[in-house]
Amino acid sequence: MSRYFRARITENLPLNSSHNIISLANLEDMEEPLPGQFFMVQINQGYDPLLKRPFSIYRKTAEGFELLFRIKGKGTALLKGMKEGAVIDVIGPLGNSYPLPSESQFPVIIAGGIGIASVHPLVERLSGKAYVIYGAKIGDELFMREDLEKIAGNLLLCTDDGSCGQKGTVIDVITGLRSRLREMREVIIYSCGPAAMVREVTMFAAEHAIKAYVSLEEHMACGIGACLGCVVKTRKGYRRVCREGPVFDAADIIWREDPR
Amino acid sequence: MSRYFRARITENLPLNSSHNIISLANLEDMEEPLPGQFFMVQINQGYDPLLKRPFSIYRKTAEGFELLFRIKGKGTALLKGMKEGAVIDVIGPLGNSYPLPSESQFPVIIAGGIGIASVHPLVERLSGKAYVIYGAKIGDELFMREDLEKIAGNLLLCTDDGSCGQKGTVIDVITGLRSRLREMREVIIYSCGPAAMVREVTMFAAEHAIKAYVSLEEHMACGIGACLGCVVKTRKGYRRVCREGPVFDAADIIWREDPR
Amino acid sequence: MNLTVNIGNLRIKNPVMTASGTFGYGEEYAEFLDPGRLGAVVVKGLSLEPKEGNPPPRIVETASGMLNAIGLQNIGVELFISEKLPFLRQFDTSVIVNFFGDSIDEYVRAAERLNGAEGIHALEMNISCPNKEKGWCIFGTDPRVTSEVVGAVRKATSLPLIVKLSPNVTDISVMAKAAVDAGADAISLINTITGMAVDIRTRRPKLGNVTGGLSGPAIKPVALRMVYEVYKAVKVPIIGMGGIMNAGDAIEFLIAGASAVAVGTANFVKPDSALEILDGIVEFMKEEAIEDIDSLTGTLRGT
Amino acid sequence: MNLTVNIGNLRIKNPVMTASGTFGYGEEYAEFLDPGRLGAVVVKGLSLEPKEGNPPPRIVETASGMLNAIGLQNIGVELFISEKLPFLRQFDTSVIVNFFGDSIDEYVRAAERLNGAEGIHALEMNISCPNKEKGWCIFGTDPRVTSEVVGAVRKATSLPLIVKLSPNVTDISVMAKAAVDAGADAISLINTITGMAVDIRTRRPKLGNVTGGLSGPAIKPVALRMVYEVYKAVKVPIIGMGGIMNAGDAIEFLIAGASAVAVGTANFVKPDSALEILDGIVEFMKEEAIEDIDSLTGTLRGT
Ligand SMILES: Cc1cc2nc3c(=O)[nH]c(=O)nc-3n(C[C@H](O)[C@H](O)[C@H](O)COP(=O)(O)OP(=O)(O)OC[C@H]3O[C@@H](n4cnc5c(N)ncnc54)[C@H](O)[C@@H]3O)c2cc1C
Ligand SMILES: Cc1cc2nc3c(=O)[nH]c(=O)nc-3n(C[C@H](O)[C@H](O)[C@H](O)COP(=O)(O)OP(=O)(O)OC[C@H]3O[C@@H](n4cnc5c(N)ncnc54)[C@H](O)[C@@H]3O)c2cc1C
Ligand SMILES: Cc1cc2nc3c(=O)[nH]c(=O)nc-3n(C[C@H](O)[C@H](O)[C@H](O)COP(=O)(O)O)c2cc1C
Ligand SMILES: Cc1cc2nc3c(=O)[nH]c(=O)nc-3n(C[C@H](O)[C@H](O)[C@H](O)COP(=O)(O)O)c2cc1C
């Protein structure tokens, strides 16, 4: 069993103009992925683009796995163009994972936009037990809702324009829950989403002395810890997102002045 | 009407493991191509490969045109992989063309391998009137024979291994015809194929004082005469294959020591 | 919106020009884009006498780039003036003539001859070429030789003088300073980076000339860095080039310090690239509410 | 078939090694390929003291390449010897330790310390780094400074000494000569070419360090040309690198004059690239009936 294997695209389904869900069937055995882990996925034929792209494991399937991705730049545009039957290289599962809550901890999962891809396996794992707050700009970008309804204990949706769920950001929602959370037994937050959002979540957690684990993103070359290219600044020094991360204890992160 | 237009792939049919015929439908008007002219065809998505590829116009169709191509390197490999529906940029028709024979001239067309693509429109144009000598390594690489049977006045096939038509090269065939040609009225040769073959054809023509026009290949960047990258050495100095060529009077060409 | 930029005392109507040697003398491309919409047309490098150039093969594609070894083939200053310049005069654009010599004297005589001709708005000196007198070393790789040849040409012409730098140097800012101190009104960069390719079966170089000049997207990061270094070193306008394929690339050069950009290899990939890039820059200026293109130049933040 | 090559008096079992900084200390990649099959493992550059490196972002992809500004982050010589070297000792391969300093004294002390350690077969000096004493100019861009630092290190170690050259120079052969005259047993090249990239919306550099080093297929033509130039200038073995992605690329370097090759960025694209390249070289030697890999080095024809 190797963490470098080939997979065949069995379906590449557009969810909207800028997001796809792609299903792959493994041609070799794959290690069992943990919630929050990711793959480095080949998206090129020639040398431009050159590097593999990191994607969270959205869901493990019988024959392989699924990725939920946003068309961001040229690599994901190429990935969107890839047809059923195409075979690509994959490295992984990579990185650490979301530490599961203890018996005494009540899990609150906060996802923004495509960040849902990272936390989805955790929602599955905690089936029914977690509060899930899921926000996006518009309702059209809140994906797989039915599916989430089923597996989330309590699903709170929100959109900037109010076109679906509560109007506002996930921060507004979690802030609204403050009192309720206080009544609860120990709360633990898991979060993934745009840098600015994740940062606010960590601020919120700090304020209310809530333990929080967040998944971060950085540009990657190797994905396995060798190039030192994907570091983020933490209280312990620079740490590799692909190795010590992508999931970090929110309390350890030292945020850059300008989150990109 | 512009010589820079987009075309949609309507079919991309493998003829064997290393050759395809691709049909395109023009999305904009195209100038009427002349026999021997070529197109610069986009084969990339990213920047590797970067440059357009030159391909002879194999056949003009009602909706567009067809190219017959050999999978040579990475660009043609990508082209082979392109699916029906894909839209690509095309520049052309480009270059000069085979000067048609005068009343008094008897046309002999000599094609080697993929060189058939270049002379095919000429065979069509001279329907029935021309001798066509078409050779390849193996029978499997003599394409569109039925079609040629119909439009060639006289079709002589040959293969290195004798698996189809006469055993031997086009040179062997033309040499065998020497006496017959002598009886004939003035002969004019048109030829396209591997450099080594085309070179031998020009030697043969020189020996027998036969007028010959041959189509040459050089690496190209612009395809329209601007970069001076595609020159061949002629008695008149360096000449651009994309502009003064690809068809040259065999007598003008100064061959390099090592034909590649 | 103001798109005009000044190159010395030449005012061009927008910041997009064509890179020398990739646009011929304008004739071939006129069919694919209106030269009258360009900020300037920079023509293929000229020498006093016609030059036949290098033996083929002259071009090899490389990863996201290409090597060329044209060998500066050109028709010479005289024929250019009599046969090509009239065609260019028809268009409402600035004509910048790129030229070179293999001795200082040749540079000077070419410049003098071009100086007289009507319809030439500026000269671009290519100093990335071998110096016959100094044992074929490249003019543009030694600051002393650079200032010597630029100084001589400066005296020979009243036209705006652009000096085009070679990237094959340890410190590009030293070359830029030398050129400016010797009288350059503007600096253009980068020329191609010397490279080669080998056919492993024949074991021969893929270029007739063995080595050639690398251009295209592959060199963009290097070109951008050099423009940034030169911008910090000199006060004259900079014309940035090297792998510019789209408006975003061009804007990176402007932000790094270029006042204008030249489009080269991109012309081969899409014959109307230069105008597509110009339109994209205008689009960007609208989106970012930029009134004057000058206010974009050298605005790199956080450094 | 003989694949062994000599690097100074070190005999490596085949010509394929990993490029420093792209293979960590071997641990991460051991899962994807057997280091014991490599000609040598070249580890991430080490300095006397640990170095924390540059602020992120440290990586930007470019056309057929990437820019990195890791900032030479490393765990320092001591920790390497105690924690990483034992792991590497298990494998039947040569361990080449890449190192650097920001002063000649630091170079010397690092070399002395490494000299003592068991399981190190050769040293590779990275001279593409800033020289604190000389106002942060790069050691490897001035032949005098190069020979000074190489000479000092030469005295400090009995191990085969490979000097790794920076491509950011006017004439690479001058640097190679300086290094060899000062005692280098072999030359490796090229290190990355300095470049940059700009985010046009934020107008900030895409790298935390503003500029970074360009690597990957984009730079191959330049690397190959420099290997060819160095081969003509010096007699010592050359380790060629720069954009080697497949066996064909590697063979181009051998033909141009390299005795061995290093695989860098390709490791990121395909973690087993180095062995795929080794297998491809063997395949090629069979096809071309080449008995000894040495007989391929420097066989460029028609020049
Ligand atoms: C651990 C991890 C998990 C991720 N999971 C997902 C996911 O499940 N779904 C999804 O849509 N996206 C995910 N991303 C982001 C995704 O990797 C980027 O959107 C993608 O790499 C963009 O590639 P591109 O070529 O389209 O964009 P371009 O901007 O053209 O890419 C240029 C370069 O920047 C890198 N890059 C650009 N944006 C990012 C980013 N946000 N993070 C890391 N590298 C970036 C690219 O990898 C490439 O090297 C994840 C990122 C990380 C680090
Ligand atoms: C006028 C003209 C007409 C042609 N017509 C046809 C045709 O109808 N069918 C067909 O199969 N081929 C034709 N060719 C050859 C065809 O252009 C090449 O096979 C093709 O460019 C190879 O691209 P590649 O990326 O697959 O090969 P690679 O070797 O990877 O290409 C690398 C570079 O070399 C160039 N190149 C490689 N071989 C040739 C060549 N023989 N001629 C010109 N450039 C080359 C490529 O364009 C590219 O720039 C023609 C060439 C010319 C000049
Ligand atoms: C085919 C070709 C020919 C060139 N000829 C010249 C020339 O004659 N004079 C000159 O100064 N630069 C010449 N150049 C360099 C370009 O003007 C430009 O500086 C370089 O290609 C980098 O820009 P690009 O990457 O956009 O092509 C030539 C480039 C190419 C590709
Ligand atoms: C992420 C990264 C880190 C590197 N670190 C070092 C280093 O520490 N020391 C060094 O001498 N070279 C270093 N290099 C340069 C490489 O060893 C190599 O010279 C260069 O990348 C060219 O080869 P390539 O194109 O195959 O990657 C590094 C390169 C990369 C991409």
Ligand code: FES
């Ligand atoms: S991507 Fe290389 S260390 Fe993380």
Ligand code: FES
């Ligand atoms: S390909 Fe540019 S002149 Fe022919």
